[in-house]
Amino acid sequence: MPHDSLDHDHAHSVLPSDPALRVKALETLLVQKGLIDPKTLDAIIDTYENKIGPQNGARLVAKAWSDPDFMAKLMSDATATALELGFYGRQGEHLVAVQNTEAVHNLVVCTLCSCYPWPLLGIPPSWYKSDAYRSRAVREPRKVLAEFGVQLNEDKEVRVWDSTAEIRYLVIPQRPLGTEGWSEDALASIVSRDSMIGTALVEVPQ
Amino acid sequence: MSRIHDMGGRFGDGAVTPDFGQEPVFKEEWHGRALALTLASGFLGQWTLDEGRHMRESLSPNDYMRFSYYEKWLAGLANLLVEKGVVSRDELENGSTNTAAEALLARVIKAEDVPARLSKGGPTERDVGPKALFAVGDLVKTHPAGNTTVPGGHTRLPIYAGGKTGQIVAIHGNHVFPDTNAHQAGEAPEPLYTVAFKANELWKHPDGPKDLVMLDLWQSYLAPL
Numbered sequence: 001m002p003h004d005s006l007d008h009d010h011a012h013s014v015l016p017s018d019p020a021l022r023v024k025a026l027e028t029l030l031v032q033k034g035l036i037d038p039k040t041l042d043a044i045i046d047t048y049e050n051k052i053g054p055q056n057g058a059r060l061v062a063k064a065w066s067d068p069d070f071m072a073k074l075m076s077d078a079t080a081t082a083l084e085l086g087f088y089g090r091q092g093e094h095l096v097a098v099q100n101t102e103a104v105h106n107l108v109v110c111t112l113c114s115c116y117p118w119p120l121l122g123i124p125p126s127w128y129k130s131d132a133y134r135s136r137a138v139r140e141p142r143k144v145l146a147e148f149g150v151q152l153n154e155d156k157e158v159r160v161w162d163s164t165a166e167i168r169y170l171v172i173p174q175r176p177l178g179t180e181g182w183s184e185d186a187l188a189s190i191v192s193r194d195s196m197i198g199t200a201l202v203e204v205p206q
Numbered sequence: 207m208s209r210i211h212d213m214g215g216r217f218g219d220g221a222v223t224p225d226f227g228q229e230p231v232f233k234e235e236w237h238g239r240a241l242a243l244t245l246a247s248g249f250l251g252q253w254t255l256d257e258g259r260h261m262r263e264s265l266s267p268n269d270y271m272r273f274s275y276y277e278k279w280l281a282g283l284a285n286l287l288v289e290k291g292v293v294s295r296d297e298l299e300n301g302s303t304n305t306a307a308e309a310l311l312a313r314v315i316k317a318e319d320v321p322a323r324l325s326k327g328g329p330t331e332r333d334v335g336p337k338a339l340f341a342v343g344d345l346v347k348t349h350p351a352g353n354t355t356v357p358g359g360h361t362r363l364p365i366y367a368g369g370k371t372g373q374i375v376a377i378h379g380n381h382v383f384p385d386t387n388a389h390q391a392g393e394a395p396e397p398l399y400t401v402a403f404k405a406n407e408l409w410k411h412p413d414g415p416k417d418l419v420m421l422d423l424w425q426s427y428l429a430p431l
């Protein structure tokens with residue numbers, strides 16, 4: 001059991017107690033060793049702050065809502081279909097789309113860690129990574145949904161997807177009434193991050 | 207034996223606090239730095255994704271629960287760097303070094319390569335390994351959970367789904383087996399399935415009588431019913 005040791009033996013325990021200083025200490029050491037270029041870290045942060053985020057997933061959903069053939073392709077091979085829009089990469093190598101209907105509501109979680117479709121939704125929000133969400137989504141999904149303000153009809157079936165492997169799930173929310181004839185851009189603007197995790201429904205803004 | 211990260215179905219964690227899309231991607235500057243440092247270090251190629259996960263899971267329950275999300279990442283990273291000999295414990299403690307890591311310099315990721323490397327990803331499907339024993343529609347029973355494949359354990363079969371009956375709903379081809387890959391015991395790819403469990407099979411008092419919980423499970427976790 002090479003990874004197990006007494007608590008005080010863990011290497012991380014020699015780092016500074018303030019987490020911001022802890023990062024700085026590690027970064028400084030790795031830069032000194034020639035293993036990290038700080039500009040590389042800036043580029044990674046910029047990627048997930050500004051370039052890859054839920055706007056990608058929203059474009060995919062809007063296109064699927066607008067084009068039944070695209071929706072059919074997305075449901076049968078989400079990885080190849082997302083790639084058509086240029087969405088592929090780390091933590092999104094094997095994608096599956098699951099569609100909400102009148103009969104079924106889908107909800108995505110990772111009980112073991114924080115698996116999430118990065119190329120489509122970016123970095124997960126704090127609540128997705130929280131103990132409360134991870135522990136409860138599989139056991140009491142309807143109570144969790146109520147905490148997001150989502151009340152489901154009792155006869156609707158809830159499917160909770162626990163991301164235990166490298167398959168990453170995207171929920172395709174139901175297209176709301178009153179959006180007939182909308183452009184893909186207009187549709188994408190109302191598709192929230194949470195609706196693609198399954199903790200929100202898409203509504204037409206009042 | 208169980209580990210602290212395996213928390214599906216646990217009671218006592220309180221309400222979820224939604225952000226309704228308002229939270230910044232990185233709430234603190236150091237959060238982004240911790241993520242970027244972990245990814246950039248990973249590109250040195252000294253450990254697998256599964257080893258990275260396992261190192262975070264192997265934090266003591268006390269540390270796992272008191273650390274915030276990115277503190278777990280930092281602790282896992284520091285432990286991996288030392289275990290793999292990338293940095294020494296003394297270097298970590300002193301916070302400085304005079305010794306460049308010559309053998310790894312060729313692997314250092316440059317800023318201009320970040321988009322291409324992140325876009326490339328790391329697919330886990332392989333075209334080798336055993337044939338699928340189960341077909342869509344088959345009923346299967348999961349083995350008891352408990353990190354039994356490899357001593358010291360790493361598994362993606364959560365405790366709440368151990369010893370339960372479910373139905374195969376999808377076959378995803380052969381994927382790298384985390385239980386071995388987390389321990390440098392080989393990729394050992396094998397068939398990966400999506401298995402649907404009725405909520406009332408998993409929980410005595412399910413939230414909704416018709417609800418399902420779907421898990422992606424490797425063939426080694428499953429037995430025919």
